[in-house]
Amino acid sequence: MTQERKTVGLLSGAYAVLRKELQTELRDRAALNATLLFSVAGLAIVAYGVGPAVLPAVVQSALLWVVLFFAAFSGLAHVFTHEEEAGTSAFLRLTADAHAVYLGKLLFNLLLTALIALITVPAGLVAVSASPDRPWMFAAVALAGVLALATSATVVAAIIARAQGRGALFGAVGLPLLLPVLLIAVDATKNTLEPEMIAGLAGREIVGLCAFAVMVIAASWLVFPAVWEE
C-alpha cells in the first residue's frame, strides 16, 4: 500500500512549524529565560535611573519603547539562528515548504514579542510612574507596535541567520528598519499618556503601524524563498 498524500495547506504547515518551535523552545528554555531576564534587567535600570522623578510623557514613552525594543531584539533572532547553529536547517528545508516555515516562525515571534510586552509594558509603566489617560488606546498602540516590531525582526533574523557574526549583525541591520516604527510608536504612546492631546492622533498612528507591519509581511513573503532556500 502506498501512502496517500494530501496537499498540505499553508496554515496547517505553519501550525506544524509553530508547534515545533514551541516544543523546542519550551523544553530547552535557556534562550527564552535569557530574553525574559534581559527585559527585567532593562526595566530595573530604567526604574533605578528614573527614581522618584516626574517625567514628561514624551520621555516616559521613549523609555518604555527603548526597553521593549531592546528586550525583543535580544530574543527575536533565535527563531532562525538556532536552526543554523544546531545544523537542523537542512532538515527543515527538505521537510517544509518555505512559506510555511516563514509563517510558523513569524507566529512564534509574534507570541514571544507579545509575552515580552506583557511583562515589560505594565512593569515599565510603574517604573516610569506613568498612567495612560486612555488605557485602551494605549494597549492598542502597544499591540500595533508589537506587530510592527515582530514582523520586521523576523525577516531580518532570517537574513542574518545565514551570515557570520549574527548577534551583532542583528542589531546593526535590524534597527535601521525599525527606526520609523520606533518614532511613530513613541509619538503615539505619548499621545495616549497625555490627557490634553487630541483624540484621533494616536488612532492614525496605530493605522500607520499596522500598515507598516502588513507591508513588511508582504515584502517578506516575496523575498523569503530566496533567503531561505539555497
Added chain:
Amino acid sequence: MATGTVAVKLAVQDVCVRFGRRDVFGSVSLSVESGGVVAVSGPNGSGKSTLLRAVCGLLTPSGGAVRLTVADRAVPQQDVRRHIGLAAPDLGLYRSLTAAEHLQFAAQMHGVDGSIDRLRDLLTLVGLRGRGRDAVGSYSTGMRHRLRYALALIHEPALLMLDEPTANLDAEGAAVVKSIVERQRSHGAVLMATNEASETSWADHVCVLGAART
C-alpha cells in the same frame, strides 16, 4: 509498506560545483531510473556529499542541470523535496524533540499518515522500537542515523538518497540499510554516496568522482 512502483528518472547533466575559486568537482553526469541503484564514490573531498546536496536543491550548482522526472512529469525545483528522501550523517536533528515528534512533524509537512501505528512501524523498521518517546539528545550517533532513515522514508519518496549509508551503524543496522535499499528498488530508485566496497556492491552502476582539484 511500499509496493507500488513510481516511474522516476533523475538526470544529472554536466553539473559542476565551485566554492569560491575551488572547483569541488567539474562536469559530472549520471542518471538513475526506477528500479536502479547508483553509487557515487571517490576519495575524500571529491564532492560526493556535495553532489547529493545539489540534487536535493540544498545548494545551487555553478553549472549544468539536475532534472527529476516523476510519473513522466518534470518536477519543478520547489517540489523536488516532496519526491526525495535524504539520509545524510550531517543532517542535524532537534535535540529536545523525541523521535516520534520528528516523524509526526515530517508526516504533517509532507501530508502523509502520521498515526501512532505508522510511526511505530517505521521505528520498528529502523530498529528504534520502544525509543520513540526519548529525546533525540539522548541518542547515540548510530541511533540518530537510524532515525534519519525513518525520516527519509516517511513520505515514501520516489528517489532515496543515502550519504555514507552505514556510517556509525552496527552489523544489524547495516543489514537494515541493505533491506531498505532492496525494498526501495521495487518502489523507486536509490542514489548513494559511499566508498565502502560492501555498499558499492549493492549498486548496478558506480560513478567515480575524481580527486579534488585546486
Added chain:
Amino acid sequence: MFATIVVGLAVAGPVRTPDGVAMFTMGGHGAKLIFFHVPCAWLASLAYIVGAIYAVRVLVSGSKSLEVQVDLDIKACTAMELGLVFALLATVTGSIFSHNEWLTFWNWREPRMVSIFVILLIFAAYLVLRQAIDNPNRRARLAAAYALIAVVPGLFLIWVLPRMVATLHGDANQAVMGNNLGGMYRPVLRYLALPAFLGLFGWMFQLGVRAKRLAVRHAAE
C-alpha cells in the same frame, strides 16, 4: 573628459547665479548650498531606486546562472555605495544649510532630517551585511532581500512620517523638485545642477561596476 564637463557644470552654474533668494533670510553665497544639497538628496534616492531594481533582478535571476546573479549584485552594490556617499553629502550640506538658516545643525523633530539619517543607516547596514557573507551568490540574494525589505521603511519615511509631523521644508514633496524656490534658483537647479549631477552619477556608477567586475575576474584567476 565627460566627468570634467559634468563637474564643471555642477560647480560653475551655481557660482554664476545671482546671490540671495527671497524665501531665505540669509544673504551671500550661503543659499547656494542648495545647488549641492538638493541634487545630493535626489541622487541618494535615485541610487536606492537603481539598487532596488537590480535587487529585484538578482532575486529573479536565481534560476538562470550564478554568474549573471553576481553581476547584477555588483550593480546593486555599486548603486548602494553611491547612495551612501550622496546621502552623507546631503546630510552634511543640509546640516550646514540648516545652521545658516535656522541656527541649528540638527533637529530630531524635523522629518526630513530623521529620514536622511535613517536612509544613511540603511545604506550602511546593507554594506555591513554584505561583508558578513562569504559565498557570492548567497551574498547577492541576502543583500537583495534586505534592500527590498528596506523599501518599506523608506516609503514610510518619504510619505507617511512627513505627513504626521510638521516640516521645515515647507510642503515636503514640493521642496524635492525646488518648486518653492524663486529667482534664477529654480531654472539653475533644475536644468543645470540636476542634469550635471545625474551625469556624475552615471559616470561614477559605470566606473564602480567596472572596478568590481575586474576584482571578481582577478579573484577567479
